[in-house]
Amino acid sequence: MTVIDERPAAANGANGHRPPNVAVRDLSQRFGRTRVLDGLDLEIGRGVFGLLGPNGAGKTTLLRTLATVLSPAGGSVRLLGFDPSDAGERRAFRRRLGYLPQSLGYYANFTVFEFVEYFALLKEIPAARVRPAVARAIERVELEERARAKLKTLSGGMLRRVGIAQAIVNEPDLLLLDEPTAGLDPEQRVSFRALLREFGARGTVIVSTHLVEDVGAACTEVGVMDRGRILFRGTPDGLVERGVGFAAGDSPLERGYGAVLAASRS
Amino acid sequence: MGGMHGHSDGAAHVATCADCQARAGLRGLDVDLNRVWIGVAGEVWAREVGWVERTAGRLLRSPGLARALLTTPSLLLSWLLASVAVLAIGVLATHTSGEPWVALLAPGLAGAAIAYAYGPGIDPAFELSRSMVVSDRVVLLARGLAVFALNALLGLAASLVAGQAVGLTWGWLVPMTMVSALGLAGATLARSANTGVAVALAGWAMIVLAGRAETRDLAAAVTPGDLLPLYFVGTALCLVAALYATNGRRSEVTLWR
Numbered sequence: 001m002t003v004i005d006e007r008p009a010a011a012n013g014a015n016g017h018r019p020p021n022v023a024v025r026d027l028s029q030r031f032g033r034t035r036v037l038d039g040l041d042l043e044i045g046r047g048v049f050g051l052l053g054p055n056g057a058g059k060t061t062l063l064r065t066l067a068t069v070l071s072p073a074g075g076s077v078r079l080l081g082f083d084p085s086d087a088g089e090r091r092a093f094r095r096r097l098g099y100l101p102q103s104l105g106y107y108a109n110f111t112v113f114e115f116v117e118y119f120a121l122l123k124e125i126p127a128a129r130v131r132p133a134v135a136r137a138i139e140r141v142e143l144e145e146r147a148r149a150k151l152k153t154l155s156g157g158m159l160r161r162v163g164i165a166q167a168i169v170n171e172p173d174l175l176l177l178d179e180p181t182a183g184l185d186p187e188q189r190v191s192f193r194a195l196l197r198e199f200g201a202r203g204t205v206i207v208s209t210h211l212v213e214d215v216g217a218a219c220t221e222v223g224v225m226d227r228g229r230i231l232f233r234g235t236p237d238g239l240v241e242r243g244v245g246f247a248a249g250d251s252p253l254e255r256g257y258g259a260v261l262a263a264s265r266s
Numbered sequence: 267m268g269g270m271h272g273h274s275d276g277a278a279h280v281a282t283c284a285d286c287q288a289r290a291g292l293r294g295l296d297v298d299l300n301r302v303w304i305g306v307a308g309e310v311w312a313r314e315v316g317w318v319e320r321t322a323g324r325l326l327r328s329p330g331l332a333r334a335l336l337t338t339p340s341l342l343l344s345w346l347l348a349s350v351a352v353l354a355i356g357v358l359a360t361h362t363s364g365e366p367w368v369a370l371l372a373p374g375l376a377g378a379a380i381a382y383a384y385g386p387g388i389d390p391a392f393e394l395s396r397s398m399v400v401s402d403r404v405v406l407l408a409r410g411l412a413v414f415a416l417n418a419l420l421g422l423a424a425s426l427v428a429g430q431a432v433g434l435t436w437g438w439l440v441p442m443t444m445v446s447a448l449g450l451a452g453a454t455l456a457r458s459a460n461t462g463v464a465v466a467l468a469g470w471a472m473i474v475l476a477g478r479a480e481t482r483d484l485a486a487a488v489t490p491g492d493l494l495p496l497y498f499v500g501t502a503l504c505l506v507a508a509l510y511a512t513n514g515r516r517s518e519v520t521l522w523r
Contacts, residue, residue, distance in 0.1 A: 067397040091399055099397045105390025107337070113311040118337070121330035122398035130329075131308030132301075138311070139304065147311040166394070 019081055020045045021174055021204040022066060027075035029061050029228075036061045038228035039075070048200035050219035050236075051208040052257055058228040059208040060102050063176050066206065067099040080173055095124060098172030102179050102208075104163040108152035112143055112162050115151060119166040137165040140195060142188070157183040164192070173203040180207060181214055193218040212253045215239075224260045232260045330400045331408055338409045339388065339459075340379035341416065349375050349417070353424035360428040368428045369435075369488040370474060372421030373442040377449035377466025379417055383409040385450070385512060387457035406512060414446055437488040444497040445470045447504035454511035 022044040029037040037058050051059050064070040065077065068084045077084060082093040106115060116134045125133055138147050141161040146154065151162065160183045167175060177196075181189050196218040199205050209215065215222050216236050224232040224239070232239065236253060243255030246262070315323075323332035339345065352375060359367040384406045386392040395402045418439060425435040448469045453462025470487075477486030477493070487493065 064393070069393055069396045091401075094397060094399045097397060099394065101393045104394065105392065107390065111311075111313075114313065117312065118330075118333055119394065119398065121333050122395070122400045124328070124330060124399040127329055131312050132304050133308075135304045135308035135311060139307070144307065147307070 018045065019078075021080050022206070023078040024066075025076045027062075027065065027072055027077060029058070029065060029070065029073050036228050037065070040229060042223070042230060042233075044204055044206065044221070046200070046202070046204055047220035048196050048205040048207065048218050050215035050222040051206060051225060052210075052212065052215060052222060053208075053225035054261070056227075057225040059225055060178055061228075062225070063099075063178050063206065063208055064101075066174075067097065067101075067176050068094065069099075069101075093174075095170065096173040098167035098170060098175040100163045100167040100177045100180055104159065106151045106159060106162070108150065110151055111148050112138060112151065112154070112165075113147045115162055116165045116169055120169045123170045125170055133169050133171075134165075137169040140168065141165045142191060155183075157185060157188065160184060161188070164195075168195070168199065172199070175199050175203065175205045177205065177207045179209060181209060181211055189214070212251060212257060216251075216253045224257060226261055226264055231264045326408065328400060330398075331404065334400065334405045335408050335412055338383055338413065340382040340413050341409075345379070345382070346416070346420075349379070349420055353420055357424055357428045360430065366428075366430055366434050366485045366488060368421065368424045369430060369438040369485065372417065372424065372438050373445040373488075374467050374470050376414060376417035376421070376442045377445035377470060378463040379413045379449075380410060380446040381449035381453040381462025381466055382459045383413045383450070385454040385457070385459075385462075385508075387453055387461070388459045402512065406508075410446075410450065414443070417446075418442065434485060434488060437485075440494060440497045441470070441473070441488055444501045444504070447501045447508070451504040451507040451511065454508045457511075 020043040022042065024040055024042040027037050027040040027042075028035065040058075040062070051062070053059050061070065065072055066079060068079075068090055071085070079093050080096055082089040084090040084093055107118075110118065113134060116137055117130060120130045120134050120137075135147075138144060141164050143158065143161055143165065146158060151159065154162065160180065164177070164180060167177065181192060184192060193214065196205050196207065200218075200220060207214065207219065219236060221233065222236050222239050223230050232242065239256035239260070240252040241256065243249065243252055243257070243259045246255045246259035248258045248262075249255035319329075319332050319336050322335055323329040326332055326335070335341070352371060353368060356368040356371040359365070382388060384402075389395055392402065395405065421438060421442065422435065425438075445466050449462045449466030451462075452465025453459050456462065456465075473493075474484070474487040478484050480486065483489075
């Protein structure tokens with residue numbers, strides 16, 4: 001299987017001047033007899049990287065591995081220049097990490113502020129900066145009106161925004177978001193994309209999503225995954241070009257995504 | 267809210283409204299009103315930190331760990347009151363029957379409390395917790411030790427009130443350690459606190475009943491002697507099982523399925 005790499009030549013990490021924020025070599029993950037990630041190589045620099053793929057492609061497992069929730073079964077990972085297999089470096093890396101899991105469990109009786117504050121404390125943000133940082137994160141996801149509301153009273157979309165707030169509370173240099181726009185209404189998604197671009201301008205954002213339009217609107221790069229491997233990486237425009245002449249799909253990006261998957265399975 | 271000119275008086279509005287800033291004479295001043303608003307909002311929205319949490323934060327040198335400790339389900343006041351009630355019943359039963367009910371109840375209570383201390387089945391945000399600087403293992407250790415110590419203190423107080431023999435007063439500490447480890451292992455392996463409680467109580471009941479059947483003495487399980495090696499080996503095995511159950515790979519396999 002050939003990986004189609006249509007990155008610009010000057011992409012971060014490829015020009016030899018600046019080490020990539022995410023450097024993955026021959027990464028594998030296996031659960032029982034099932035191989036979930038299969039010798040995956042990936043380098044990602046500054047910007048917003050969209051991760052597309054069907055269910056079971058390995059997107060969530062990749063994000064869990066990058067979030068250091070899961071240790072690699074094989075291969076090596078360097079994140080923001082740190083080696084997460086070393087306990088001290090892992091701690092240092094986690095200070096600069098923001099992570100939104102696919103299913104965010106929450107404490108029903110916590111308020112929005114308490115929930116975000118709890119994770120700010122666990123991220124060891126200096127005590128004097130915790131409250132302003134939490135307030136700022138809540139403001140950024142536009143939940144000021146519900147800051148003192150208990151989580152059990154919030155809608156699914158609001159809970160997703162609470163999850164995003166805890167992910168960005170430490171101003172992370174690497175932001176990993178697994179299906180962040182699930183449950184957000186169109187207006188909130190537009191605001192959220194602006195937030196993605198803001199973080200992508202100064203660090204690395206990796207977004208796993210099923211919504212192709214999110215990729216087109218916010219991502220500087222896109223990767224298509226299937227069966228634990230990256231099938232394509234390049235710009236959204238590059239993916240669109242791949243779909244020229246492909247019939248299935250309602251938008252140019254969807255056609256590009258479909259064409260890449262179809263080519264890999266033929 | 268809402269001044270005569272139809273604008274809000276809120277700091278958030280003033281921070282972005284040039285008209286309001288001009289009216290308030292703030293235009294041209296070097297004041298970052300948004301920053302001021304964020305600072306005020308953080309203080310208004312936060313709940314006051316109690317002295318217990320402040321003290322724990324200083325002792326542990328980690329406000330995050332202190333907050334994690336004080337949010338342990340089995341350290342909440344309602345749980346502690348229930349534990350005191352159960353032990354009080356044990357004291358009464360000991361006085362009326364002459365059997366060592368406090369010594370028999372204390373390990374079971376601790377096992378249940380530890381099962382509700384921490385882990386993938388108890389913490390709804392466990393996956394997120396695993397990506398934090400204060401690691402989930404440190405939280406597990408702090409919560410486990412705190413819950414165990416508190417239950418040991420409650421058991422000791424109840425034993426003294428019940429007037430048990432000195433040997434029995436201390437005899438339940440070792441089995442309590444094993445039953446607690448059993449509860450933790452059950453809860454983390456099954457990803458369910460209730461399962462942990464069931465495993466701890468069933469395991470303890472079996473040991474007590476087996477001891478009673480062999481010696482015709484209900485206190486056999488809490489009388490130090492031949493059972494000590496079993497308790498130590500059991501504790502070690504259960505702790506290994508709990509460590510395995512809370513490592514990333516095991517959690518991931520369960521999530522993925």
